[in-house]
Amino acid sequence: MSSPTTRKVSVPHTVRTAAEPRQNRLFTVRLSHIEEINPTVRLLHLTIPPSVQDPSLQEYVAESEEADNGQLQPFTFFPGQWLDVHIPSVANAGGFSITSTPADAQVLPSLEPSHELIPAEEAVIVPVNSHGREPYVELAVQKVLSNPASAWLWRPKEEIIGKELSIRVGGSFVWPPSKAKLEAIRNVVFVVGGVGINPIISMLSHLNNNDETTGSFHASLGIHVLYSTKLPDNVTPETGFNQIPFLSRLREIVRSQEQSRRLRITLDLFLTNNHDQSSSLPARTPQDMTIQSRRISRDDLQRMVSRAHSQSNPDETVCYVCGPPQMTDEVVDILNDLLNGHKDRIYFEKWW
Numbered sequence: 001m002s003s004p005t006t007r008k009v010s011v012p013h014t015v016r017t018a019a020e021p022r023q024n025r026l027f028t029v030r031l032s033h034i035e036e037i038n039p040t041v042r043l044l045h046l047t048i049p050p051s052v053q054d055p056s057l058q059e060y061v062a063e064s065e066e067a068d069n070g071q072l073q074p075f076t077f078f079p080g081q082w083l084d085v086h087i088p089s090v091a092n093a094g095g096f097s098i099t100s101t102p103a104d105a106q107v108l109p110s111l112e113p114s115h116e117l118i119p120a121e122e123a124v125i126v127p128v129n130s131h132g133r134e135p136y137v138e139l140a141v142q143k144v145l146s147n148p149a150s151a152w153l154w155r156p157k158e159e160i161i162g163k164e165l166s167i168r169v170g171g172s173f174v175w176p177p178s179k180a181k182l183e184a185i186r187n188v189v190f191v192v193g194g195v196g197i198n199p200i201i202s203m204l205s206h207l208n209n210n211d212e213t214t215g216s217f218h219a220s221l222g223i224h225v226l227y228s229t230k231l232p233d234n235v236t237p238e239t240g241f242n243q244i245p246f247l248s249r250l251r252e253i254v255r256s257q258e259q260s261r262r263l264r265i266t267l268d269l270f271l272t273n274n275h276d277q278s279s280s281l282p283a284r285t286p287q288d289m290t291i292q293s294r295r296i297s298r299d300d301l302q303r304m305v306s307r308a309h310s311q312s313n314p315d316e317t318v319c320y321v322c323g324p325p326q327m328t329d330e331v332v333d334i335l336n337d338l339l340n341g342h343k344d345r346i347y348f349e350k351w352w
Contacts, residue, residue, distance in 0.1 A: 010146065010147075012092040012093075013084070013092065013093060013094055013095030013149075014084060014092060014093050014095075016095075017082075017095060017170060017171070020170050020171055020172055021170060021171070021172055022084070022168055022169070022170035023168055023169045023170065025073060025168070026086070026166045026167065026168050027048065027052065027075050027166065027167050027168070028049070028164055028165075028166055029046040029047060029048055029049075029137070029164070029165055029166075029167055030046065030047045030162060030163070030164055030165075031044060031045075031046060031047075031160055031161060031162065031163050031164075031165060032045050032046070032047040032134070032136065032161070032162070033045035033136075034157045034160075034161060037140070037243060037245050038232060038243035038244075038245070039143070040142055040143045041140055041141070041142055041143070041195075041245050042140070042141050042143070042153065042154060043099070043138060043139070043140055044138065044139045044140075044141060044153065045136045045137075045138055046136060046137050046138075046139065046165065046167065047134045047135070047136050048075050048105055048134070048135040048136060048137065050107050050134060050135060052072065052074055052075055053074045053075060053105065053106060053107045053135045054107045075105055075135075075137070075169075076102065076105070076169075077098060077102060077105070077137075077169045078102070078174035078175065079098075079101060079102065079174065079175045079199070079202040079203040079205075079206040080097075080098075080171065080173045080174040080175050080199040080200075080202060080203050080320075080349075081097075081098055081169050081170060081171040081173070081174055081199070082095050082096060082097045082098060082169075082170060082171045082199070083095070083096055083097075083098060083137070083139065083167045083168065083169060083170070084167065084168040084170060085139075085149055085153075085165055085166075085167055086165060086166040086167070086168075087149055087152050087153075087165055088165075089152065090148045090149050090152055091148070092148065092149070093149065093168075094147065094148070094149020094150060094153070095149075096139040096140070096141055096149075096198075097139070097140070097171075097198035097199040097202070098137055098138065098139065098169075098198075098199070098202050099138045099139060099140045099198050099199075099201050099202050099246070100136065100137055100138035100202060100205070101202060101205045101206045101209055102206065103206075103209055104135070104136055104137065104138065105135050105136065105137055106135055107135050108133055108135075137167070139198075140195070140198050140245060140246070141153045141154070142195055171199075171349070173199060173320075173322070173347060173348070173349035175202075175203040175206060175207070175320075177318050177347060179344045179345075180315070180318050180344075180345065181315075182216035182217055183216050183217070184315050184316060185217060185221065185316060185317070185318055186220055186221055186222065186316040186317070187221075187222050187224070187304075187305070187316055187317040187318075188221070188222070188223045188224070188317075188318055188319075188320070189224050189226070189301070189304045189305060189317065189318075189319040189320070189335075190203070190204070190223070190224070190225045190226070190319075190320045191226045191228075191296065191301070191319065191320070191321045191322075191323070191331050191335075192225065192226065192227045192228065192229075192321075192322055192323060193228045193229070193322070193323020193324050193327045193328070194228070194229055194230075194323055194324060194351070195245070195351050196321075196322030196323035196324070196328075196349075196351050197227060197229070197245055197246050197322075198245075198246075198322075198351075199322055199349065200225075200320065200322055201246040201249060201250070203320070204223075204225070204250065204253055204265075205249070205253065207223070207263060208253045208256060208257065208263075210262065217263075220264075221263060221264065222263075222264045222265075222266070223263055223264065223265045223266070224265075224266045224268070224304040225250065225265065225266065225267045225268065226268045226270065226296050226300060226301075226304065227247070227250070227267065227268070227269050227270065228270040228272055228295060228296050228323065228327070229244055229245075229247075229269070229270070229271065229272070230271065230272055230273040231244070231271045231273060231274050232244075237281055237282040238282065241282075244269075247269070250267055250289075251267065251286075251288045251289060253265060254266075254267050254288045254289065255288050258288075266290075267288065267289040267290070268289065268290050268292065268300070269289050269290070269291045269292070270292045270293075270294060270295060270296050270300075271291065271292070271293050271294075272294070272295055274293040281293070296331070298334050301331065301334050301335060301338060302338055305317055305319070305335065305338045305339065306338075314339045314340055314342040314345055315342075315345070317339065317345055318345050318346075318347070319335050319339070319345060319346045319347070320347050320348070321335070321346065321347070321348040321349075322348065322349045322350075322351065323350070323351065324350070324351065325350040325351075328348050328349075328350045329350075331348075332346055332348050
């Protein structure tokens with residue numbers, strides 16, 4: 001991916017990721033929901049037509065649609081992948097990580113399945129299933145007005161809600177790990193910086209959903225999240241934490257796993273701009289995470305990696321790193337040393 005430079009150069013997403021794998025098909029979706037986490041990050045839901053995801057409806061789709069072997073391919077992705085987002089009025093596609101799970105993109109089963117045949121001319125209008133939730137994919141878009149795609153997605157809500165966009169799935173930074181045997185893994189370390197949380201929250205939410213790979217894990221699996229970010233300015237601790245992207249979702253996952261005991265998850269939050277600790281930290285120490293007013297250190301990484309005694313058996317640990325290029329480079333170098341040069345245990349993606 002991109003490398004640190006002294007001068008920031010704007011390179012289109014499709015050029016920067018040209019060597020990354022991509023799916024062949026473009027999907028048409030509708031921008032159906034917009035929510036602002038904080039003044040600079042928006043959550044967007046892109047609704048996928050149920051006819052794309054539900055094989056029982058595909059026979060009614062117009063014959064002009066793309067198909068493989070006579071069968072339309074549903075929208076699928078691995079946790080951690082991103083989307084090329086094509087906006088009709090913007091020349092270059094934007095690139096944004098998926099923050100939802102593959103399960104969110106599936107059609108929920110109806111409470112009372114209907115066996116009534118729908119005429120072909122009416123098939124384009126598919127009612128919402130009886131659970132009231134259409135299949136969707138979620139993105140978290142940072143407000144960067146110099147990025148044409150981001151700027152368009154940050155236009156006033158009433159101007160863009162309901163608009164149709166085209167998306168394509170891509171990326172190789174995914175869960176499950178491609179080079180590791182799941183049954184041998186005892187330790188998973190996620191190291192996150194800033195908006196690097198976006199692909200990681202998809203992976204963790206997927207694991208929290210008791211995905212199909214969970215049963216393959218070692219019985220004593222531990223998952224450790226080190227999240228480095230900035231606390232918003234001029235806010236109370238409670239308000240500030242609510243504005244840190246996906247922190248509340250992470251804490252819910254930790255609490256959920258404490259009850260179910262399927263996975264052992266720890267969360268360490270590192271606030272890199274918290275100079276006045278007395279006024280910006282909560283009065284009571286949270287039970288679901290630890291808070292540090294500093295950057296992630298080598299000692300922190302050593303502590304997480306060594307929890308499974310991985311220095312004697314590096315095959316037991318996998319590490320995922322996602323953040324700004326300089327941070328990612330530094331963390332990957334340290335982890336490579338801690339894992340005795342086993343680079344195949346380290347997966348990373350740099351956000352620029």
